[in-house]
Amino acid sequence: MGGAHLSFRSVPFPRHSGRGRPGCEPRCRTRCAALPYEPAADAAMDRGRFQDIIAYKEETLANEKPRCRLERISLDLSDGPERRKLFAQLNARATKVVVATEGLLIYFSAEEVASLAADLAAENRFQTWIIDLASPGQLRLMQRTTGKQLSEAGAAFKFGPPEGVNFFAPHGWEPTDVQGMLKTAAQFNRAPAELLSLLPEPKGNPGNFPWTGVCLLNKREPRL
Numbered sequence: 178m179g180g181a182h183l184s185f186r187s188v189p190f191p192r193h194s195g196r197g198r199p200g201c202e203p204r205c206r207t208r209c210a211a212l213p214y215e216p217a218a219d220a221a222m223d224r225g226r227f228q229d230i231i232a233y234k235e236e237t238l239a240n241e242k243p244r245c246r247l248e249r250i251s252l253d254l255s256d257g258p259e260r261r262k263l264f265a266q267l268n269a270r271a272t273k274v275v276v277a278t279e280g281l282l283i284y285f286s287a288e289e290v291a292s293l294a295a296d297l298a299a300e301n302r303f304q305t306w307i308i309d310l311a312s313p314g315q316l317r318l319m320q321r322t323t324g325k326q327l328s329e330a331g332a333a334f335k336f337g338p339p340e341g342v343n344f345f346a347p348h349g350w351e352p353t354d355v356q357g358m359l360k361t362a363a364q365f366n367r368a369p370a371e372l373l374s375l376l377p378e379p380k381g382n383p384g385n386f387p388w389t390g391v392c393l394l395n396k397r398e399p400r401l
């Protein structure tokens with residue numbers, strides 16, 4: 178695990194179908210292309226309807242051939258007992274597990290993220306976790322903008338820890354690499370021009386600065 182770090186590459190995005198959210202970036206073909214934009218569609222993120230999202234993804238990606246074995250599981254990840262059952266099954270099947278949560282933690286409260294982190298850390302083969310993270314400043318910005326509609330649809334933005342990536346250490350995860358999204362996008366000449374004034378990023382914990390990033394977390398070695 179030592180020495181592991183995040184590496185990025187720029188991939189051209191196919192033009193998305195034009196259906197989807199006004200002004201949304203073609204960031205997630207499945208999500209944008211699959212869901213016609215209406216607050217109700219965002220309500221699809223409320224807990225009871227994950228299978229709808231999965232069904233839509235499968236329908237939309239029916240012609241796509243995954244490059245590895247792909248299994249989609251419809252599960253409310255905030256349901257502790259159910260997710261622990263799943264994690265134990267996955268742990269038993271694998272030798273080494275890398276977990277990636279993209280665009281998920283922001284919908285969880287700090288208590289829910291802490292509990293999810295502890296459950297992931299409890300599985301001996303779950304060794305690495307890649308997350309995206311927002312600073313408190315970014316969270317407030319998002320709550321004031323897109324978050325308003327999402328909140329009305331039952332999918333409020335909640336997680337932007339004041340501790341930054343150090344939030345995860347007490348829950349079993351050591352941050353080993355942190356890369357700001359805007360800085361990385363600028364390195365690939367893919368940063369929105371109007372945001373470049375936000376560079377350079379602050380050193381250390383971004384706090385009230387509007388920042389999002391990708392963080393590589395490794396399982397914390399138990400203290401002997």
Ligand SMILES: C[S@@+](CC[C@H](N)C(=O)[O-])C[C@H]1O[C@@H](n2cnc3c(N)ncnc32)[C@H](O)[C@@H]1O
Binds near residue numbers: 254
């Ligand atoms: C912003 S989307 C990100 C989707 C995709 N990872 C991406 O980055 O394009 C958030 C995703 O989190 C899922 N989600 C939100 N809350 C969840 C929960 N409690 N359990 C499982 N999935 C959840 C939603 O269904 C949605 O697919």
